[in-house]
Amino acid sequence: MNGSRQLTRQGLLHLLRIAYHESKMEFVKCLRLPAFSVSLFVFPIGMFLFFGFGMNWGPNDVDNTLYWATASSCMGVIGVGLFGFGVYVATERGQGWLLLKRVSPMPPLMYFLAKVVMSILFSTIVVLVIFGIALFFGSPEVQALRLMLICVVLVLSTIPFCALGLAIAYLVGPNSAHAVVNLVYLPQLFLGGIVVPFEVLPGYLQSVATAMPSFHSIQLALHAVEVNISASAYTHMAVLTIYSVLFVAVAVFFYYRDEGKTFG
Amino acid sequence: MAFLGPNGAGKSTLLNLIMGSAKLTQGRISVLGHDPGSTAAKLRTGVMLQVTGVPETLSVSEHIQLFRTYYVNSMQFEKIIDIANLQGLEKRRYGSLSGGERQKLHFALALAGDPDLLYLDEPTSNMDVETRMSLWAQIQLFRKQNRTVVLNTHNLEEAELLADRIILIDHGKIIADAPPPSIRSLVGTTMVAATTSLSEEELSQLPGVLRTEFADRQIRLFANSPEETVRAWLDLDPHLKNLEVKPAQLQDAYLHLVKGKSA
Numbered sequence: 001m002n003g004s005r006q007l008t009r010q011g012l013l014h015l016l017r018i019a020y021h022e023s024k025m026e027f028v029k030c031l032r033l034p035a036f037s038v039s040l041f042v043f044p045i046g047m048f049l050f051f052g053f054g055m056n057w058g059p060n061d062v063d064n065t066l067y068w069a070t071a072s073s074c075m076g077v078i079g080v081g082l083f084g085f086g087v088y089v090a091t092e093r094g095q096g097w098l099l100l101k102r103v104s105p106m107p108p109l110m111y112f113l114a115k116v117v118m119s120i121l122f123s124t125i126v127v128l129v130i131f132g133i134a135l136f137f138g139s140p141e142v143q144a145l146r147l148m149l150i151c152v153v154l155v156l157s158t159i160p161f162c163a164l165g166l167a168i169a170y171l172v173g174p175n176s177a178h179a180v181v182n183l184v185y186l187p188q189l190f191l192g193g194i195v196v197p198f199e200v201l202p203g204y205l206q207s208v209a210t211a212m213p214s215f216h217s218i219q220l221a222l223h224a225v226e227v228n229i230s231a232s233a234y235t236h237m238a239v240l241t242i243y244s245v246l247f248v249a250v251a252v253f254f255y256y257r258d259e260g261k262t263f264g
Numbered sequence: 265m266a267f268l269g270p271n272g273a274g275k276s277t278l279l280n281l282i283m284g285s286a287k288l289t290q291g292r293i294s295v296l297g298h299d300p301g302s303t304a305a306k307l308r309t310g311v312m313l314q315v316t317g318v319p320e321t322l323s324v325s326e327h328i329q330l331f332r333t334y335y336v337n338s339m340q341f342e343k344i345i346d347i348a349n350l351q352g353l354e355k356r357r358y359g360s361l362s363g364g365e366r367q368k369l370h371f372a373l374a375l376a377g378d379p380d381l382l383y384l385d386e387p388t389s390n391m392d393v394e395t396r397m398s399l400w401a402q403i404q405l406f407r408k409q410n411r412t413v414v415l416n417t418h419n420l421e422e423a424e425l426l427a428d429r430i431i432l433i434d435h436g437k438i439i440a441d442a443p444p445p446s447i448r449s450l451v452g453t454t455m456v457a458a459t460t461s462l463s464e465e466e467l468s469q470l471p472g473v474l475r476t477e478f479a480d481r482q483i484r485l486f487a488n489s490p491e492e493t494v495r496a497w498l499d500l501d502p503h504l505k506n507l508e509v510k511p512a513q514l515q516d517a518y519l520h521l522v523k524g525k526s527a
Contacts, residue, residue, distance in 0.1 A: 025319075
């Protein structure tokens, strides 16, 4: 009894060790790829600099800089999930490297876990840089605790988009994933009430927006900013959770379908 | 042990079955007493595949250290570097390695778990002669530690050098399963060539002749004991000219064997 408990504890420590090293290497690997890391940072930060100062295009009941910091962060987080995670997994899926990982004793879940951790770290950087600029150059009136809450909500909303990216990665072939992700990414930004704020959208597009995961993630973040626009925060959380589960289920189904198949 | 066969013989399929990457439709495979693809089997197996897409921004030592964490009883880092002959390259990133150095790293990753079974899939394809020799020496070094090395190859020389048992396969069937000398004698180790007035049928009746072949207006006979073949040939054909006796090109000979059996 004692022995088996000892064994489980050792097993758990072993798994944690793999998770730690795999995540660390994943992060280091991506950080050293400038084309990869810079492209994830440039667009959201650029959008924030463009709209965040001066252009008063955001909703009226919220500080303009704060609104655009939230919206741009949301854009960054979606990019990390779809491109940083989704396209990356799709590309690796087409290469023999993943096959070697699969025949090693590393549990396959660790591979995905490490990529989620890497994505969350990248999201954290994007969010912190944008809010750092907002605080340094702008003067949004916001309590420190609330600011932290906004950042946590934004960073955590990487997860549904990783799930969406994962579903696409396993649904379509490695060569088409990039194109499909582009098809999904732009509507998330334009129809989900991010680049074009929800209030500005015409009525018929507002109903489309509510179906977008991006709509729910920005609304949830705006809840943290204390702007109550639509349904309660719990509804947004529930919708995002349901989307995540659904996307992961699709990915898992197709993962097992192509077990042992490579495209290399 | 080596699985030897031409491209498309079924070597990679066999590897996938043994690694548990493909599922059996019938029969049973046991890897070191475990099911193929089970964690217990994976923990004691090292695999060297022809891989693409290896992360280029990680260094040699980062790659090796990461693979070491996958195993409960991993091989010491210094020992891996030593066996794989990667001294001095530890800090280099994968992207800056030459083809041969990359293969050495793939070999090092297969060693990471201090495996009892090492599975190498075409380990020296696309390698220059020098790197190939060096990797062969490293594989032999590992074999001396009483470990099992299984090799997929279409290179007979490689199989002969590294294996004490060669399994010749083609179109998914085992054609021969024997130690290297027996495989050699199956195909004939010596080639005797000459211009002659005898027919191919008469020649194939000569003592010791395993097979015959026409090339460049010469006839070539393959045999294991050329002395008796030559003696009989000269007796039968006094006008025989341009006699040559050479070691057979084993590669061609074995390809002939594979073709002959599967036809």
